[in-house]
Amino acid sequence: MNRKILMFSILMAATPGLAADSSVYKWTDDNGVTHFGDRQPTGKKAEQVNVRSGTSRNASSSRVTPQERLSQIEEQQQATAQRKKETAVEEANRKQREANCETAKANLKVIGSNARIRVEEDGEQRYLSPEEIEEQRQKFEDIANENCGAA
Numbered sequence: 001m002n003r004k005i006l007m008f009s010i011l012m013a014a015t016p017g018l019a020a021d022s023s024v025y026k027w028t029d030d031n032g033v034t035h036f037g038d039r040q041p042t043g044k045k046a047e048q049v050n051v052r053s054g055t056s057r058n059a060s061s062s063r064v065t066p067q068e069r070l071s072q073i074e075e076q077q078q079a080t081a082q083r084k085k086e087t088a089v090e091e092a093n094r095k096q097r098e099a100n101c102e103t104a105k106a107n108l109k110v111i112g113s114n115a116r117i118r119v120e121e122d123g124e125q126r127y128l129s130p131e132e133i134e135e136q137r138q139k140f141e142d143i144a145n146e147n148c149g150a151a
Contacts, residue, residue, distance in 0.1 A: 024049045097147040104144035111137050 027046040028034050040046050049138065111117065117128045117136075 024051050100143060100146075103147040104140045104147065107140045108137065108144065111140065 017144075021127060023040075024036055024038060025040045025046040026034065026036050026049050027041055027044045035041075036049070054102075111133060117133055118125055
C-alpha cells in the first residue's frame with residue numbers, strides 16, 4: 001500500500017513539469033479568426049505562447065532587443081506628435097474658415113441693406129459707386145462660398 005501511495009505522489013509531482021514543457025501556438029486564419037493549438041500549423045505564421053506568463057513570441061524570429069524596443073517606442077511617439085501637430089493645424093484652419101465665413105456674411109448683409117456705402121481711403125471718406133458695390137458684393141460672395149461650405 002505504501003508503494004502505491006509513493007508512486008502516486010511521484011507521478012503527481014512530475015505532472016506539472018511535463019505540462020509546462022508543452023508548447024502552445026497562436027495563429028490567425030484567412031477569415032481573421034484567432035486559433036490556439038499544441039502543434040504549429042503548416043503553411044501559417046504562428047507565435048509560440050508562454051502559458052505561464054501569458055506572453056507570446058514569434059516562433060520564426062528572435063527576441064526584440066531593448067534598443068530595438070526603445071527605437072520602436074520613439075517612432076510611435078514621433079508619429080503621435082506628428083498627428084497631434086496636423087490636428088492642431090487642421091483646427092486652426094477650420095477656425096480661420098469660420099471667421100472668414102462670418103465676416104463675409106456680415107459684409108454681404110451690410111451691402112444688401114445699404115444703398116450707399118462709405119469707405120475711408122488715405123484719410124478721406126468717399127462713397128462707393130454702384131459698380132464698386134457690385135464688385136465688393138461679388139468678392140464677399142466668393143469668400144462666403146469658399147469658406148462657408150464643407151472643407
